[in-house]
Amino acid sequence: MPARKPNSGARPAIPGKLAPGMRLPRELVAESQRARLGIALVELVDAQGFADTSLADLTARAHVARAAFYEHFGSMEGCFTAAYDDHLARGAGQLVSAYNAPGMEDGERAHTALSALAAFAQVWPAAARVCLGDVLTVAHGTVEAREQLDEGTHALLDSALGTDGVHTTRAPVLVTATIGAIRRALYVHLRERPARELLALAEQLFDWVCVYGAEPPAGDWGEALSADGHLGAAAASGGDMGTKGLAPDEGPKERILAAVLRLAANGEGESISLADIAATAGVSFGTFYKHFRTSQEALLAACEAVHERLIEQAGDAYAVALGGPADGQDGAAPLWAVGIARALGAYLAAAAADPASTRTMVLGSLSLGRPGLDFLDRRAQALKQLLGPGLRAHPDLPAPTADMLAGAILEVVHDHALHDRLEHLPELQEQLTYIVLAPLLAAHEGHSHAEHLLETPHSSTTIAAKRARARR
Amino acid sequence: MATPGSIVSQASLATHSPGSRRERLERERLFAATIEETREHGYGHSSVAGVAARAGLSPACFQEHFSGVEQCLLQALHSLALQAHAHVISAYYAPHDESFAEEPGRAAQQLLERVLACLVPIAAATGVTSR
Numbered sequence: 001m002p003a004r005k006p007n008s009g010a011r012p013a014i015p016g017k018l019a020p021g022m023r024l025p026r027e028l029v030a031e032s033q034r035a036r037l038g039i040a041l042v043e044l045v046d047a048q049g050f051a052d053t054s055l056a057d058l059t060a061r062a063h064v065a066r067a068a069f070y071e072h073f074g075s076m077e078g079c080f081t082a083a084y085d086d087h088l089a090r091g092a093g094q095l096v097s098a099y100n101a102p103g104m105e106d107g108e109r110a111h112t113a114l115s116a117l118a119a120f121a122q123v124w125p126a127a128a129r130v131c132l133g134d135v136l137t138v139a140h141g142t143v144e145a146r147e148q149l150d151e152g153t154h155a156l157l158d159s160a161l162g163t164d165g166v167h168t169t170r171a172p173v174l175v176t177a178t179i180g181a182i183r184r185a186l187y188v189h190l191r192e193r194p195a196r197e198l199l200a201l202a203e204q205l206f207d208w209v210c211v212y213g214a215e216p217p218a219g220d221w222g223e224a225l226s227a228d229g230h231l232g233a234a235a236a237s238g239g240d241m242g243t244k245g246l247a248p249d250e251g252p253k254e255r256i257l258a259a260v261l262r263l264a265a266n267g268e269g270e271s272i273s274l275a276d277i278a279a280t281a282g283v284s285f286g287t288f289y290k291h292f293r294t295s296q297e298a299l300l301a302a303c304e305a306v307h308e309r310l311i312e313q314a315g316d317a318y319a320v321a322l323g324g325p326a327d328g329q330d331g332a333a334p335l336w337a338v339g340i341a342r343a344l345g346a347y348l349a350a351a352a353a354d355p356a357s358t359r360t361m362v363l364g365s366l367s368l369g370r371p372g373l374d375f376l377d378r379r380a381q382a383l384k385q386l387l388g389p390g391l392r393a394h395p396d397l398p399a400p401t402a403d404m405l406a407g408a409i410l411e412v413v414h415d416h417a418l419h420d421r422l423e424h425l426p427e428l429q430e431q432l433t434y435i436v437l438a439p440l441l442a443a444h445e446g447h448s449h450a451e452h453l454l455e456t457p458h459s460s461t462t463i464a465a466k467r468a469r470a471r472r
Numbered sequence: 473m474a475t476p477g478s479i480v481s482q483a484s485l486a487t488h489s490p491g492s493r494r495e496r497l498e499r500e501r502l503f504a505a506t507i508e509e510t511r512e513h514g515y516g517h518s519s520v521a522g523v524a525a526r527a528g529l530s531p532a533c534f535q536e537h538f539s540g541v542e543q544c545l546l547q548a549l550h551s552l553a554l555q556a557h558a559h560v561i562s563a564y565y566a567p568h569d570e571s572f573a574e575e576p577g578r579a580a581q582q583l584l585e586r587v588l589a590c591l592v593p594i595a596a597a598t599g600v601t602s603r
Binding site: 093 | 496497502503508526527585
């Protein structure tokens with residue numbers, strides 16, 4: 001049979017076109033159209049991104065007339081929101097049903113729920129990718145339903161760790177970090193690996209969650225975790241991107257980037273015009289075009305500059321902690337832990353020092369669509385490199401650990417940007433450092449020691465035992 | 473075999489009815505819980521209390537959405553059938569993907585998996601109801 005070509009003339013009257021004379025109820029036709037539009041849009045967004053998907057693409061793919069589209073939705077964003085909500089609600093339904101299945105103990109519920117989540121994502125990977133990634137690029141990510149995620153993650157943590165465990169004192173940031181870790185690990189897996197291996201990832205995610213069942217002990221761990229307490233002054237002093245990396249008097253390119261950040265901070269968002277940029281930066285159009293092709297390109301470059309500044313400050317703090325370059329300290333367990341703790345503290349302090357620029361980097365970049373998602377990948381990659389010494393010291397750690405930890409950090413920063421709380425990021429240093437270091441240090445201390453540490457303080461039942469039961 | 477018309481008449485077409493995000497979430501939780509309950513225990517042994525407990529909702533909340541397990545199950549199956557149908561349509565009208573030329577079965581396999589994911593619960597639930 002010859003390959004099917006798009007737009008190559010009439011198609012057989014199956015299966016989208018309702019045959020004349022079937023007299024299907026009007027409501028059924030409407031329902032079918034809505035379902036087709038939702039599924040077609042998700043497929044298209046997964047293939048080419050939301051920004052590059054036109055209404056013509058959608059109506060052709062869903063086999064629905066343009067007029068019929070407007071009977072259901074006011075805009076493409078509205079259609080996407082409905083499709084996203086429907087898919088999320090369906091996934092939540094299956095997850096909750098699995099979590100509440102009768103005859104399970106508490107520890108098993110989290111395990112079953114994570115497996116149900118993986119199984120749900122496995123069925124329609126395109127939708128999972130869109131719900132984990134592309135959704136952030138639609139309407140600056142405000143489409144996303146974060147409240148539901150918070151609620152579900154609370155229940156999951158309580159199930160895995162016990163409602164009276166020490167994790168409850170860290171609950172707000174641990175919930176956010178867990179969402180980020182699950183989101184990032186699933187997203188990366190769905191892009192790079194076969195969906196059928198998702199169930200194995202669910203096991204690794206469950207193990208990751210279980211690490212947070214106990215406080216870290218004193219000694220080397222405590223030293224590493226408390227080291228961030230000394231970071232504040234040094235990190236914050238170098239954190240002002242407006243005076244160091246993007247100074248207005250450095251040159252036309254730097255002035256353009258500073259102008260873009262200023263305009264974005266003033267709420268211009270993606271509608272920043274070239275004229276505004278040129279006027280604010282005090283450069284001509286010709287000078288602008290010498291450096292950038294479009295205002296979007298300039299916005300992305302400005303976001304990259306902010307990101308590089310944060311990473312640079314984190315790297316400097318790491319180097320100071322170790323007394324040498326960050327990359328040369330593999331294997332020195334206490335040192336890399338202290339280095340990572342300090343780097344993380346410097347990262348948070350620098351992000352808080354210029355919240356407007358950080359907000360543009362986090363949210364403004366996503367308004368660029370797929371380039372914004374690619375930038376998010378680069379941010380994750382840079383964070384993974386910062387954690388590299390700890391990860392490389394334990395090659396037996398599950399491969400997704402790096403993505404989980406990077407996702408946890410990214411999600412906490414993203415959440416604070418969304419809620420205009422970036423100035424408060426340094427207050428999370430201790431908690432976030434614990435979240436990042438606990439899995440690495442658990443691996444460092446070795447299996448037997450890790451099992452000892454994973455004992456839940458207020459229960460005679462260990463997490464390891466719960467885990468074993470859950471797997472049975 | 474049930475005709476689309478008969479499903480519609482009994483399910484009263486509420487799958488995409490307007491409502492708040494929370495209401496939609498609750499309905500989907502009840503759908504999933506109903507299918508699991510009927511799959512495990514059979515339709516005859518499924519109760520509103522059991523479905524509501526599995527959905528993490530109260531029986532009163534169940535009654536706000538559905539008159540009984542039968543109505544909930546029918547609407548759940550109706551929703552799944554619509555999903556399966558829409559997946560087929562979207563795949564059929566997808567632009568030709570050159571990458572599939574190298575693996576001719578891949579597109580068909582992906583579609584089949586998705587459609588089966590919708591149809592398997594229907595088969596399971598309807599099999600239970602008919603026994």
